[in-house]
Amino acid sequence: MNKLELIESVAKKTGQSKSVAREVLDSLLDTVEQTLVCGHTIEIRGFGAFKLKRRESQRARNPRTGETVEVPSRFVPVFKPSKKLAEKVDK
C-alpha cells in the first residue's frame, strides 16, 4: 500500500473528499516529523510511539576501499508499536 491508496481508502470510508484526507494525513505526518525534530516522543494510543534513540559512534569499513571510517553518533527514529497493534500483527 502506498500513500495514495491510503488516502483513497480513508476518503471512501469517512465520506470526506480526497483532498481533505490528503491534507489531514500530510498534516499528521508533518506533526510526527516536527515533534521528532524537536527531540520529543510522540505517542498515539492504540497505535504506537515514535521516539528518537541515540546511536553511539562506531567504526565501519568502506567495503570498496577497505578503509576504516568513523561513523559519528547520531539519532535514529524508532517506532514502538502499541500492545494492541503488536497483538494484531502477530496472529
Next chain:
Amino acid sequence: MTKADIVELIAEKTGFTVKDVKIVVEQCLTEIKDCLAEGNHLEIRGFGTFKVKNHKARKARNPKTNEEVMVPARKKAVFKVSKELNNILY
C-alpha cells in the same frame, strides 16, 4: 503529545473542524493497522515504511529469576524511516 493534541493541532493548521479531523486521523491509523495485520507493508514517500518482520524463536533470560525462557517466533511491526526524514533528524 497525544492523539487529542495532534488532532487539535491539525485542525488548527488545516482549518477543518476537530470532528472531521478526528474521524480522518482515526481512519488513517486504523487503515495502517489493518494493512499491517494483513501482513502487507505500507510505504509513505518522504516519511517511511511500515512493514511486518518475522522474528525467529529465541532463548531469553528472565533477569529477575535468571530463568531461561523460550520466546516463540513472532511477527513484529517495524518502521523504517525514509532517507529524507532521516537526513532531517541527523
